[in-house]
Amino acid sequence: xxxxxxxxxxxxxxxxxxxxxxxxxxxxxxxxxxxxxxxxxxxxxxxxxxxxxxxxxxxxxxxxxxxxxxxxxxxxxxxxxxxxxxxxxxxxxxxxxxxxxxxxxxxxxxxxxxxxxxxxxxxxxxxxxxxxxxxxxxxxxxxxxxxxxxxxxxxxxxxxxxxxxxxxxxxxxxxxxxxxxxxxxxxxxxxxxxxxxxxxxxxxxxxxxxxxxxxxxxxxxxxxxxxxxxxxxxxxxxxxx
Amino acid sequence: xxxxxxxxxxxxxxxxxxxxxxxxxxxxxxxxxxxxxxxxxxxxxxxxxxxxxxxxxxxxxxxxxxxxxxxxxxxxxxxxxxxxxxxxxxxxxxxxxxxxxxxxxxxxxxxxxxxxxxxxxxxxxxxxxxxxxxxxxxxxxxxxxxxxxxxxxxxxxxxxxxxxxxxxxxxxxxxxxxxxxxxxxxxxxxxxxxxxxxxxxxxxxxxxxxxxxxxxxxxxxxxxxxxxxxxxxxxxxxxxxxxxxxxxxxxxxxxxxxxxxxxxxxxxxxxxxxxxxxxxxxxxxxxxxxxxxxxxxxxxxxxxxxxxxxxxxxxxxxxxxxxxxxxxxxxxxxxxxxxxxxxxxxxxxxxxxxxxxxxxxxxxxxxxxxxxxxxxxx
Ligand SMILES: Nc1ncnc2c1ncn2[C@@H]1O[C@H](COP(=O)(O)OP(=O)(O)OP(=O)(O)O)[C@@H](O)[C@H]1O
Ligand SMILES: [Mg+2]
Numbered sequence: 284x285x286x287x288x289x290x291x292x293x294x295x296x297x298x299x300x301x302x303x304x305x306x307x308x309x310x311x312x313x314x315x316x317x318x319x320x321x322x323x324x325x326x327x328x329x330x331x332x333x334x335x336x337x338x339x340x341x342x343x344x345x346x347x348x349x350x351x352x353x354x355x356x357x358x359x360x361x362x363x364x365x366x367x368x369x370x371x372x373x374x375x376x377x378x379x380x381x382x383x384x385x386x387x388x389x390x391x392x393x394x395x396x397x398x399x400x401x402x403x404x405x406x407x408x409x410x411x412x413x414x415x416x417x418x419x420x421x422x423x424x425x426x427x428x429x430x431x432x433x434x435x436x437x438x439x440x441x442x443x444x445x446x447x448x449x450x451x452x453x454x455x456x457x458x459x460x461x462x463x464x465x466x467x468x469x470x471x472x473x474x475x476x477x478x479x480x481x482x483x484x485x486x487x488x489x490x491x492x493x494x495x496x497x498x499x500x501x502x503x504x505x506x507x508x509x510x511x512x513x514x515x516x517x518x519x520x521x522x523x524x
Numbered sequence: 525x526x527x528x529x530x531x532x533x534x535x536x537x538x539x540x541x542x543x544x545x546x547x548x549x550x551x552x553x554x555x556x557x558x559x560x561x562x563x564x565x566x567x568x569x570x571x572x573x574x575x576x577x578x579x580x581x582x583x584x585x586x587x588x589x590x591x592x593x594x595x596x597x598x599x600x601x602x603x604x605x606x607x608x609x610x611x612x613x614x615x616x617x618x619x620x621x622x623x624x625x626x627x628x629x630x631x632x633x634x635x636x637x638x639x640x641x642x643x644x645x646x647x648x649x650x651x652x653x654x655x656x657x658x659x660x661x662x663x664x665x666x667x668x669x670x671x672x673x674x675x676x677x678x679x680x681x682x683x684x685x686x687x688x689x690x691x692x693x694x695x696x697x698x699x700x701x702x703x704x705x706x707x708x709x710x711x712x713x714x715x716x717x718x719x720x721x722x723x724x725x726x727x728x729x730x731x732x733x734x735x736x737x738x739x740x741x742x743x744x745x746x747x748x749x750x751x752x753x754x755x756x757x758x759x760x761x762x763x764x765x766x767x768x769x770x771x772x773x774x775x776x777x778x779x780x781x782x783x784x785x786x787x788x789x790x791x792x793x794x795x796x797x798x799x800x801x802x803x804x805x806x807x808x809x810x811x812x813x814x815x816x817x818x819x820x821x822x823x824x825x826x827x828x829x830x831x832x833x834x835x836x837x838x839x840x841x842x843x844x845x846x847x848x849x850x851x852x853x854x855x856x857x858x859x860x861x862x863x864x865x866x867x868x869x870x871x872x873x874x875x876x877x878x879x880x881x882x883x884x885x886x887x888x889x890x891x892x893x894x895x896x897x898x899x900x901x902x
Contacts, residue, residue: 335746337902360748367746371738375547376540387536388747412547432747 286349288313288436288468289334294343296329303329305492306343311468311485316458318479319472320510321489322522327472328368330489331440334470335365347436361389364434366425368441368472374414378405378424381413382431389432396431403427403457419450426457437461437469443478451478458482474523476510486510490518533749537757545727545765555769559719560776563712566838567781570707577630578675581641582616583655594656599683600633621682629678652676708781713865714837716770720796721803721831721857723769725824727762728807733820736811736900745901755896759804766800787867791874791881795867798881799860801888806856809895831857859884 289311296304304326311317319327332338333345336352336359344351347359372381382396400406403423408416416424422442429437443451459482461467473479479486480500487497495517496503500510507513514522545551582596600606604617615632622628634650641653645664651672653664661683665672735741745751777783785792810823834841834848835857841849852858863880866872874881 337742337746357748360746363746365746367739367743370740370743372740372743373540373544375544380540380543384536384540385747387533388744388749390532 285312287311288348289470290346291330291334292344294330294333294340294345296326296333296338296341302492304333304340307489307492307494309487309494311470313468314466315485316462316469316471316483317485317487318483319470319487319489320474320476320479320514320522321472322474322518322520324491325489326492327489328440329492331438331470331472332367335363335438336360361432362435363438364429364432364436365438366422366429366440366442368444370425372413372424372428375412377410377412378416379409381424382427385428385431391431399427399431402430402460404453417450419446419453422446422450422454423457426454430461433465435467437467439469439471441472441474444474451475455482476514476522480510488514488517530750530753534753534757537749537753538760541731541757541761542764544731545761551765555719555723555765556772559715559769559773563708563715563773563777564780566711567708567777570711576627577632578652578678579615579632579634579650580675580679581644581650581653582633582635583638583641583653584635594659594661595683596654596656596661603682604631604633619682621678631679631682652679654679706781708777709783709869710840710865711838712773712777712781712783713868714861716773716796717799717835717857717861717864718832718837719769719773720766720799720860721828723766724762724800724803725807725810725828727765728758728804729811729824730817730820731758732808732811733814733817736815737817742902751901755808759800762804763797763800767796770796783868785868786871787876788873791872791877792864792867794881795860795863795877795884798884798888799856799864802856802860802884802891803888805888805891805895808899809891812895812899815900831855834858835861837861854883856884856887 287310289309291307291309294304294307295302307326307330309330319330321327329338333340334347336356339352348362350359352359376384379396379400382399383393386392386396400409403426405420405423405427408420413421413424426439426442429439443454446454455478458469458471461469469483471478471483483500485497485499486503488495488503496506496513503510503513507516511521582600600617604619607613607616607618614634616635617633619631619633620628621631633654634644636644638653638655641650644650645653651665651669652675655662655664663676663680665676667673732741735744744754774783774785806827810827811820814820814823834844834852835855836842836852837857841852841858844852853862859880863872863877866876870876
């Protein structure tokens with residue numbers, strides 16, 4: 284493997300009484316779409332937020348394009364795009380205004396805002412207040428904001444949780460197109476097997492702060508007929524229980 | 525070029541936060557209309573004295589009807605309006621005393637026997653009993669009761685000299701209605717500074733805490749946004765709103781109550797900015813850590829409530845115990861209110877309020893720096 288864009292080495296993180304991440308190693312090569320698949324409390328958000336520089340590991344190290352977060356914040360912020368689990372933006376700001384605000388942080392202007400609106404298919408909602416968008420539209424806005432700086436690395440934390448199948452498919456379409464048209468590397472966390480299968484080249488199954496199995500879909504399916512069965516055989520329960 | 529782009533970032537942040545406030549319809553009411561309504565309500569209530577009704581018993585034992593030559597019966601017959609036999613009013617005579625300066629007083633007289641009059645007095649329905657004695661009028665009342673004494677003094681002036689107390693020479697009464705000494709002159713500067721404190725503390729602190737709790741702060745600092753720009757934008761928007769609100773209030777009270785700034789305008793502006801700085805600094809400090817809006821509520825109230833009560837917004841703090849006045853005087857809201865009040869009403873300038881301006885600015889800078897040190901973005 285050539286130099287990975289994201290690398291985590293023996294990363295640990297705990298909160299008071301909870302060990303959220305327990306010695307995780309991960310290498311993401313350029314252009315790969317990776318799914319972090321795991322039930323509630325598996326440690327997905329904690330791991331992703333450490334990669335995003337939002338949380339600091341207790342021990343171990345994380346590098347992005349070979350760089351540590353310390354001392355490289357500004358550079359790394361420019362090449363990463365992300366959406367957090369459950370962020371809310373400013374309610375009474377219009378969709379275009381919200382995008383324009385985030386664009387200005389990257390010294391980008393109206394043209395990029397218009398491109399993004401087209402990419403996420405929200406042309407009809409330009410003038411709507413963020414508070415009046417549906418759940419799916421809000422999620423697409425969040426992805427639009429994540430893409431605004433044309434990031435080399437995209438980190439999406441549960442972008443489709445709580446959405447109906449249609450809204451979910453719209454988001455998958457956006458990401459499929461991104462895969463075709465760019466070399467962006469992505470990590471996406473999810474509870475949904477089909478999302479991991481449908482979108483990602485590489486699947487990492489996590490539970491209780493550790494990685495249980497990882498590999499391409501084909502590699503994982505050698506052990507069991509489908510991901511659901513594999514998960515049950517690894518943990519003794521179903522992922523969405 | 526880089527500089528320009530940075531400014532654009534600051535401008536977009538300011539614009540976004542400005543929209544966030546002004547698109548909330550309640551802002552117009554609570555920020556602008558409400559203080560005006562308070563000033564109007566309190567201003568009118570305390571500048572124009574309401575009509576007072578004073579009830580007085582007239583003892584029947586003096587035999588008013590058959591001794592038409594007594595001072596009291598003469599007054600009642602000639603100057604008062606007698607109740608019509610078929611009317612439902614409960615009084616027997618009434619006398620309307622008009623006084624532009626001290627307010628109108630309506631005297632109601634009830635004729636009754638002495639024992640009945642005493643009962644009424646004990647119950648507080650009346651606080652004075654009149655009785656004729658050899659043509660002279662006697663005033664019976666409790667001298668400890670200030671209200672009764674006031675009734676006596678007013679009646680005595682109307683009726684003629686009383687027989688009970690010595691009459692001193694009537695010194696001329698000069699009610700104070702000069703601009704700068706009325707209650708409204710005291711109130712308006714207080715309303716301005718209280719408005720600044722409330723809107724800054726709630727606007728900035730609550731704004732930060734709410735954005736932290738909905739993970740927007742976290743999302744913002746995961747971009748190359750400058751953290752300082754966010755806070756500067758938040759404070760700028762709040763300052764602008766405060767200026768607009770204060771100007772509207774001043775303009776309004778200028779038109780209605782003829783309020784005037786007698787001191788230095790530039791000192792007033794600096795004082796206003798220094799006060800804003802102080803509260804903005806405190807607001808950032810208060811909201812530096814928590815992401816819980818309930819805790820935020822408590823923290824903000826803990827800062828704001830004592831000052832609203834103590835800092836002499838509605839009534840002077842000079843009646844508090846001496847030791848506490850020393851402390852009250854250095855509270856930020858007191859510093860700002862006293863300063864602005866003295867510029868408005870006493871013609872103060874830099875020599876009087878310069879120190880307060882400096883102290884407020886320093887308070888602002890200290891709290892802001894300390895708040896920033898412990899500020900939690902995530
Ligand atoms: N700030 C925190 N303070 C205390 N405990 C935390 C904190 N953040 C996460 N945890 C705990 O760490 C564990 C992992 O949480 P994390 O959010 O990473 O899980 P997740 O896989 O993202 O779950 P979900 O699918 O529900 O989002 C959980 O037990 C959680 O309760
Ligand atoms: Mg999560």
